[in-house]
Amino acid sequence: MVKKLMTAILVTALLLSAALCGCAGSQPAAPVTDPATAAPETATERPETTAAPATTAAPETTPAPVTAEPETTTEAETTADPTTPEPETTPEPETTSEPETTPEPETTPEPETDPAPETETPAPSTEAPGPIAQESPEPLSIFLLRTNYYDRSDTDGRTLYMLLSLTALPEEAAQSVSALSDALAGRRKASLRDFAELHEEFAAAMEDPSSETADLTRFLRSAAPQRTDSRILSLVFLDEYYYADAEPVRSVSSAVNLDPKTGAELPLSAVIRDEEALKEVLLKAAGSRLPYAADDLDSGNFLWAAGLSGITFWFEDGEYLPAGPSYVPLTVSFAEHEDLFTDLALNVPERYVISVPLNEETTLPGGQEVLISLQETESDYGPYTVGMTVTVNGVFLTETISHGMEGAPEAAYLLHEDGLPDLLAVTIPGLNGFARTCVYRIDGDAPERLGESPESLGRAYESAAEDGASPLYFREIPADPHCFPMEVPMHLLSSCTAHRYYERGANGLPQPLSPWYDMSPERTLTLLQDLELPSYDPDSDTAGDPVSLHTGDPLRLTAADGDSRVLAVTEDGTVVLIELEYDREIWQYRVNGIDIEDLFDGMMFAG
Known part of the structure; x- marks a missing residue:
């Protein structure tokens, strides 16, 4: 067991x-x-x-x-x-x-x-949008077409404005520039149609002595930039009516505010934070002058444009002009009503150049009251301009204008850069296309004349017509104190208008960014005999090995220094330097001791 x-x-x-x-x-x-x-x-x-x-x-x-x-x-x-x-x-x-x-x-x-x-x-x-939003917008380079006008003897129905480039922005901006240019192209065509219709109306009115426009001798429509930077493009269109023996009548006809990135029109909500509060401010400012302002605000029957110191609104005043209603402006300033505006409106560029009207008292973004007026005198041949008065905050300074040699000032611009004195530049035209630009410092108790430059502000630009019929002639409007164009007539090997870009110098006067002027239009000459010229490197500003050229070779003139040197491009793309020697006894230029008439065919001189 x-x-x-x-x-x-x-x-x-x-x-x-x-x-x-x-x-x-x-x-x-x-x-x-x-x-x-x-x-x-x-x-x-x-x-x-x-x-x-x-x-x-x-x-x-x-x-x-x-x-x-x-x-x-x-x-x-x-x-x-x-x-x-x-x-x-x-x-x-x-x-x-x-x-x-x-x-x-x-x-x-x-x-x-x-x-x-x-x-x-x-x-x-x-956090990323923070610094981007804080960055100052860059100036926008604008090309405005010559003013549209109507008179009894001639009519110009060209377009009003065109944008070509955003200055100081990287190459990636080319796409946005293209989008904006396309948007403006559509508006240009619409403006052409509108202007053509006005021309027909004015021409028909001339046949009727009882018509209100029977004594209209000239009508101009031009675009006036209010703000041109990489955030906002605002343009106001001005109409001017000239009648026989009467002062011209000026009025705003339309306004446009665009997003430069897309070319799309900006709504008012893009710049206004509180539209109800804005309405109260505008109605208070309108008072009894504009009894229908409240209804116009509710219906959207008003114009507006973004500026550098505020937003300006235009309301109909009940009067009508040949091309449309008459408007009264009301400006709401950023300084007094900052809470009303969005960051898009308040974030203005740190530097800019804006046009200042002549013969009209203007408040600049810095608060200066400026008036550029003309002094005229009578003669047997009628009145003529003998001087220009620049008045800043009630203190004036007079500029003498040479009778018979110069005309009335044609353009004035404010050059602003944060931390530096404001400058006022006024171009006075002379004979044969020559001009001088006077520069004044205007941030002190009185305007101070700094000096003058022998060029005119802005530059002409020629473009092929959209319909292929005739070229379009634009003028580049200065936009950036760091890079703005000035031009001068030139007569080296051919007559042309030459321009180069400048920056604001240490003394306030324009300082060229390059020793070379670009020639416009570029002309092509043909050699009448063999010639040896030095090659040239524009980047290093140095002459190189000689280039042998032969009879019949073309030379395309591209640039000149305004004195005695001209740059030309050969058929194979080589840049060569032509140095001119001036013979004062016979008033003739020579190259390598040979008269230019014996060397080049195709030269064209004005007069």
């Missing part, structure tokens, strides 16, 4: 030991042999972990405890010796099952900290 009992105990011990070994080894084997059976076990034991997949960290952390368990279970397998008679000690592997219950690997804070970078990444994107 004892032997049977011992045998039974031994068999029972062996069975228990085998059972325990089987339980310890089945846990790591399950994921390897049957992963599908392991997933339900973890899901049923820890239902709370089923929420983990909502955070992407859970699936990544779940393999960690699974791979960690076989290392602990191998110790259980090695301790489970079938020959050991102490199966009671084998439950220790069950204590090693703590890794199964330890949630640390699955709920470790590391996976939860993964979202931290996600919360950090939006930060730069929200």
Whole structure:
């Protein structure tokens, strides 16, 4: 009996030991042999972990405890010796099952900290617009077409304005420039149609002596830039009516505000933050002068244009002119009503050049009251201009104009740059296209004359007509004190109008950015005999190896220094330098001792 009992105990011990070994080894084997059976076990034991997949960290952390368990279970397998008679000690592997219950690997804070970078990444994107919004808009380079006009003897129905470039912006801006140019092209065509219709109306009125426009001798329509920068392009169109023996009548006819990036028209909400508050300000300013201002505001029957010191609104005053209604302006200043305006309106350029009207008292963005008036006297041949008076805040300075040699001032511009004195530049035309530009400092108690430059502000630009019939003649309007055009007539190898770009110098006077004037139009001459000229590198301003040219070779004139040097381009693109020698005895230029008439064919001189 004892032997049977011992045998039974031994068999029972062996069975228990085998059972325990089987339980310890089945846990790591399950994921390897049957992963599908392991997933339900973890899901049923820890239902709370089923929420983990909502955070992407859970699936990544779940393999960690699974791979960690076989290392602990191998110790259980090695301790489970079938020959050991102490199966009671084998439950220790069950204590090693703590890794199964330890949630640390699955709920470790590391996976939860993964979202931290996600919360950090939006930060730069929200901060990025800050500096961009703070950047000062760049000046916009505008080319205005010669004024549209009508008179009894001639009619010019050309377009009004054109944009060619954004100054001081990278090349990436070319696409936005193209978009804006396309938008303006459509407006140009519309303005052509409008002007043609006006011309027909005025021509028909001339046949009727009782017509209001029967004594109209001239009508002009021009574009006056109010703000031209990389954020806002605002233009106001001015109509001028000239009647026999009467003062001209001037009035705004329309206004346009465009986004230079797209060419789309800006809504009023782009520059006004609180339109209801704006309405109160405008109605208070209108008073009894404009009894219908409230209705016009509600219906949108008004004009507006963004400026550098405020927004100007125009309301109909009940009178009508031949080309449309008459308007009264009301300006709401940035300084007095800053809360009304958006950042787009308030963020004005740090530097700009704007036109200043002649014979009209004007308040500049800096607050100066400026009036540029003309002094005239009578003669047997009628009145003529003998002087120009520049008045700033009630203090005036007079500029003498040479009778018979100069005419009335044709253009005036304000040059502004933050931190520097404001300058007023006025161009006075002379004979044969020559001119001088007088520069005044106007930020003190009285205007101060700094000097003059022998060129006129702006430059002419010729472009092919859109219909291919005739060229269009534009004039570039100065926009940037760091880079603005000035031009002068030139008579080197041919007559032309030459221009170069300037910046505001340390003394306030224009300082050229290059020694060379660009010649317009470029003329091509033909050699009448062989000639040797030095090659030339414009970038380094140095002459190079001589180039042998032959009879019949073309030379395209491109630039000149205004004195005695001309740059030309050969047929193969080589730039050569032509140095002129002036013979005062015969008033003749020579090259290498040869008269220019014997060297070049195709020269054209004015007069």
